[in-house]
Amino acid sequence: QKEVEQDPGPLSVPEGAIVSLNCTYSNSAFQYFMWYRQYSRKGPELLMYTYSSGNKEDGRFTAQVDKSSKYISLFIRDSQPSDSATYLCAMSGQSAGNMLTFGGGTRLMVKP
């Protein structure tokens, strides 16, 4: 079983919809949680960065961490065709240097 699980999708939604992307993990030592966005044939780019539990909002994006359930989410409000990409969750422990463990990514398609 992988340390970080993520539904590969694809997830297809109409423009304007609220999107929910999720990851589950098994390592209780993870303290840092990130979401990366990867456009086709490009490198991943950091979208959201959170520490420990709670919510963080940035514009149309909200990252949520529930450490008790080992579950993290990324919500996208008013989704746009430009949000079509693969979304990768990543996480890291407190004492393991700054090495990240990535999920397999969820492909999102937002249709006009």
Add this chain to the structure above:
Amino acid sequence: NAGVTQTPKFQVLKTGQSMTLQCAQDMNHNSMYWYRQDPGMGLRLIYYSASEGTTDKGEVPNGYNVSRLNKREFSLRLESAAPSQTSVYFCASSEGGRRNYTFGSGTRLTVV
């Protein structure tokens, strides 16, 4: 623009051939990483360099070697390429202790 530059962008190798993937960053970051990305497998760490002069194995180091040439450059070498090494390779860097990585645009390698 500041960032991580990878060369080449595409490469086709025959089984048994060798090659070096180059990576350079101009953000004065201490840490650099090499990942491979395969469908359904996400990003898997091959090698990393926490600082100039140090390198360590990641999750999937077999068949690869690395050199941290200086603070800017971190190369990945395939000594005898195998079809199982067909993948997209990403280099990334981060400031020491920080978990927000900057990725390059990738090298698409096919071994036939």
